[in-house]
Amino acid sequence: MAQQKPRVAIQGIRASFHEEAAFKFFGEKITTIECNSFKQTFEKLQAKEADYVVMAIENSIAGSILPNYSLLLSYNFPVVGEVYLPIQLHLMALPGVKFEDVKVVTSHPIAIRQCVDFFDEFPHLKVVESSDTAACAKRIREEQLTDTVAIANTLAANLYDLEILERRIESNKKNFTRFLILTHHENAKTTGANKASLCFQVSNEVGSLAKVLNILAEEQVNMSKIQSMPVLGKRNEYNFYVDVEWEEQSRYDKAIRQILKYTHNFNILGEYLRYVEE
Template sequence: MKKKPRVAIQGIKASFHEEAAYKFFGKEIETIECNSFKQTCDKLENNEADFVIMAIENSIAGSLLPNYTLIREYNFAVTGEVYLPIQLHLLALPGVKFEDVKVATSHPIAIRQCVDFFDDFPQITVIEGNDTAACAKKIKDEQLKDTVAIANSLAAELYGLNILERRIESNKKNFTRFLILEQNKNEQEKPINKASICFQVGNHVGALSKVLQIFAELNVNLTKIQSMPVLGKRNEYYFYVDMEWKEMENYDTAIRRALKYTVNFNIMGEYLKNDKV
């Protein structure tokens, strides 16, 4: 019997992390629930999980900066990516009507993405929770008849809640990008056309520009650049870069040339581009 992949997620079942895991791996997985992103990394490092799926950026909230540091410090391999549309609904116990609602609860980021909706209903008190799905579960467990959760349809299905209002998010084109992490940089069986790298450059005029020019000359498209300060060192930064290419030879050449102008260069992962939302 084929063993189900063990996927560590931040949050509980029916969270957006599990929804993203389903989208990437299919539903035949064993979900390892974790209280924090660091705990997901510990599970992978201790062989209690085969993969971590980790949110890295949201089209509204921006990058999750601490997660870049986690990936680098644990030295995990980025082996895939998945984009998930973030669709937020109001979930309540069966029989509860909208006029009964006094409290709405969810993760702070989810709440921020629905401020326009709640501006129209000042009688509803909005309270922050630690996880969208956990807020839905609490409504079921405690039978809260005056409270709604802001969560996804997966949470409604799992915890037996009704959807009172659909798609209350302010931006209907909101999505989150997740990375797939593994312990080792295994040889990819499928073709690769995207990479995530990290490096530092010297603190002098044109240092970063020189590296970026190398990729431009070889038609390697840089899809994201994120800088992070080096802890305890003034004016020193890590640069995290995502890139795509059409010709593998161009990418290989660009990497070799860039090595001459960088320090602490690390290819965090090479994988197949997967930007379908």
């Protein structure tokens, strides 16, 4: 019997950076489930209308995507992987359109922000923000807009048959986004995991967080990220989201057992393989 393609829910439409990240993690033999919001991707997973969610969690320029941390905790689906995607932004238009005839540039606000140096040279262009980079490319094709360019990726240019007028217009060429892969609990079987995403609270006392960090250091468990977010409706209470990496599973296990003594509402959001660039 033929293996069914994994159904992967993404925020945005086909040829968006989320689909590019999904291709990088799963290969191109997937069924992409387009969603209007990150919340909707989790709802598709909950309704078993998707097998996986691919969700951006941080960008090297724009920083952490804070609302997505709240979704991790409220839906409690396990993280089973991660992927880092270099963000390469190109200027694209209908074939035959010349840059000097362009009046409008359209893209996602974060993409626009990452190309400010380029647009400083062309102050006459009207900037229009949209919910999705690929949707801007699609609109140019569908509405045959000859005075508009989109900022998007190569996938979008290919899918919507647009011409790239200018490549790599992002200001920082080392710009990347980290995406998390989530699934149902019954799918979450990662062997040889060497990275985990944790969430916990500590008491509001001097040194309580330091105790947790010291335990990690003593067991040679590397903390690669820490993010704090206020607990809704509770003054001076914070959730700490921490990513940790390890070489020896036994030392990680020991660290977790000790951390439990100094934390409350402790959650392992997922244990998975650390992403290594091929």
